[in-house]
Amino acid sequence: MDWLDSVKWDRDGLVPVIAQERSSGDVLMFAWMNREALAETVRRGEAVYFSRSRGRLWHKGEESGHIQQVHEIRIDCDNDVLLLKVDQLGHEPGIACHTGRHSCFFQRLDGDGWRSVEPVLKDPGSIYR
């Protein structure tokens, strides 16, 4: 399909993807998609990434139930980065991070070190059985 062809996939056939919460504007996480993941995301209306560590498609929330409902997909000026506007489902407030936090970006540079500044909303042990 044309719109898939106009994405500039990198040497590994991937593009970086930023997931942003629609309601709050919070940047929730960063991941990668290959062509199949993007097509599947559009088909389902839910975020499907390509897991580089596991080498396979990864339907976000498949284990945790923390599905990302996709409301909008944007692409940048170079056609090589995607931005998803999502609702983070399965918990209120939404949990995008495998550590049980709202966002994966919970560590802030504070003087000379990274400091964790966001609370754990749910014990990861109870998220992943």
Added chain:
Amino acid sequence: MDWLDSVKWDRDGLVPVIAQERSSGDVLMFAWMNREALAETVRRGEAVYFSRSRGRLWHKGEESGHIQQVHEIRIDCDNDVLLLKVDQLGHEPGIACHTGRHSCFFQRLDGDGWRSVEPVLKDPGSIYR
């Protein structure tokens, strides 16, 4: 420095960086940093990226005047992606994109194609002399 060592640089010595506007929460752009770019960003308090196409440090706004003042730097759970909270200076509203638009993510997937949905705020020809 310890906090630079705890960043997980990729095989090219880079990390992905998301720049988000502090006031609006808008995701403005996506770029890369190497170790030197991150150190320089912290020293200046302004975003300095590593341009992969030019193979050198790139002080954002060095040509356009569209400097990004950095208020906060976050790192994700895997220590391999950065999120900057910035004020986009030099124009009101801020222009982060080389096309003269507010954000680089101005193309939205609309049915079967990418459609440009954000206005050009300033002619790129007058931004880059």
